[in-house]
Amino acid sequence: MFCHKCGTQVSPDVQFCSNCGESLAAAPSVSGGAAPPVWTPPAGVQAHAGHWVDEGWQMVKADIGTFILLTLVFAVLNSMVPMILQGPLFAGFHILCMKKLLHRPTDFADFFKGFNFFVPTLVASLIIGLFVFCGTLFCIIPGLVVAAMFEFTYLFIVDKRMDFWPAMQASHAVVKSDYFGFTMFLLLMVLVDILGALCCIVGLLVALPVTVAAVTVAYKEIVGFDPRTAETL
Amino acid sequence: MTQRGILIRAAGAALLLAALWYFTPPDPGLRLCGFRWLTGRPCPFCGLTHALFALAKGHWREAIRFNTLSPLAFAMLFAAPWNCRVRGRLWTAGLAAFAVYGVCRVVIPAI
Numbered sequence: 001m002f003c004h005k006c007g008t009q010v011s012p013d014v015q016f017c018s019n020c021g022e023s024l025a026a027a028p029s030v031s032g033g034a035a036p037p038v039w040t041p042p043a044g045v046q047a048h049a050g051h052w053v054d055e056g057w058q059m060v061k062a063d064i065g066t067f068i069l070l071t072l073v074f075a076v077l078n079s080m081v082p083m084i085l086q087g088p089l090f091a092g093f094h095i096l097c098m099k100k101l102l103h104r105p106t107d108f109a110d111f112f113k114g115f116n117f118f119v120p121t122l123v124a125s126l127i128i129g130l131f132v133f134c135g136t137l138f139c140i141i142p143g144l145v146v147a148a149m150f151e152f153t154y155l156f157i158v159d160k161r162m163d164f165w166p167a168m169q170a171s172h173a174v175v176k177s178d179y180f181g182f183t184m185f186l187l188l189m190v191l192v193d194i195l196g197a198l199c200c201i202v203g204l205l206v207a208l209p210v211t212v213a214a215v216t217v218a219y220k221e222i223v224g225f226d227p228r229t230a231e232t233l
Numbered sequence: 234m235t236q237r238g239i240l241i242r243a244a245g246a247a248l249l250l251a252a253l254w255y256f257t258p259p260d261p262g263l264r265l266c267g268f269r270w271l272t273g274r275p276c277p278f279c280g281l282t283h284a285l286f287a288l289a290k291g292h293w294r295e296a297i298r299f300n301t302l303s304p305l306a307f308a309m310l311f312a313a314p315w316n317c318r319v320r321g322r323l324w325t326a327g328l329a330a331f332a333v334y335g336v337c338r339v340v341i342p343a344i
């Protein structure tokens with residue numbers, strides 16, 4: 001498991017983090033919320049790329065108008081303020097998909113709930129972008145593997161209330177049991193987006209939400225949503 | 234792993250090998266390696282695509298000329314879909330070897 005304060009991986013049976021000394025005991029929350037949970041990565045995870053993309057497509061197909069509109073807003077905001085808004089907007093997209101998976105009613109405002117996690121998602125997007133750029137320098141493929149390693153980061157931030165670094169470590173802990181499978185999952189999503197872009201760019205309005213929904217479905221099946229997330233979303 | 238999973242992976246490996254054997258990539262007009270573009274020296278993975286195609290055809294010398302560690306990369310590629318302990322060890326050792334090779338490629342111009 002990981003320390004919720006500094007993100008160091010620690011043995012599940014210890015009470016204090018060996019790095020920062022933070023208590024890892026499940027202390028009851030005084031204010032009724034907010035203490036970030038201690039999370040143990042699942043073992044032996046395997047990627048099911050085709051199944052997840054199919055589930056993502058089913059989700060988007062069921063409410064295609066909303067998703068197209070959201071992707072338009074995403075594209076406009078992202079082009080107006082490049083890089084800075086990318087993380088929070090992706091987090092908002094994931095929140096909307098999470099609510100759909102939890103069978104909760106969704107509205108347009110959910111898309112902007114990613115801004116409740118502005119700092120961690122912004123820092124995560126910048127660091128992941130830097131890592132992917134560095135990996136891409138080495139003949140492209142290492143960049144794809146790095147991108148696959150951190151594909152669940154935003155979900156760990158919004159669902160488990162993790163800071164950017166523990167969330168990135170948690171995403172890596174999930175992916176490391178099947179690097180190949182998760183890289184293929186990422187490649188499949190890139191392929192879906194390319195196909196969307198080939199349809200006069202307009203296809204991206206459907207392809208992009210399918211890929212975001214697919215990642216959310218994968219997260220739900222592998223990690224599972226935090227019980228508190230269902231209450232707070 | 235189920236028998237179906239084994240069959241799918243074996244079929245995938247056979248398809249990949251057939252594709253590598255049948256096709257030969259053309260010389261790229263545009264080099265995609267940013268490291269080479271920035272430093273003028275090849276990165277640890279430069280030449281791997283051509284080397285893998287050469288290896289599948291049995292052209293070992295040519296493959297090693299493209300990238301010395303290409304046989305290792307060939308083994309890593311075909312081990313990738315098999316989720317077992319040997320794969321983990323092979324990939325860990327392989328990536329470490331590529332890191333060392335990358336440094337050698339930068340430092341020693343003849344490699």
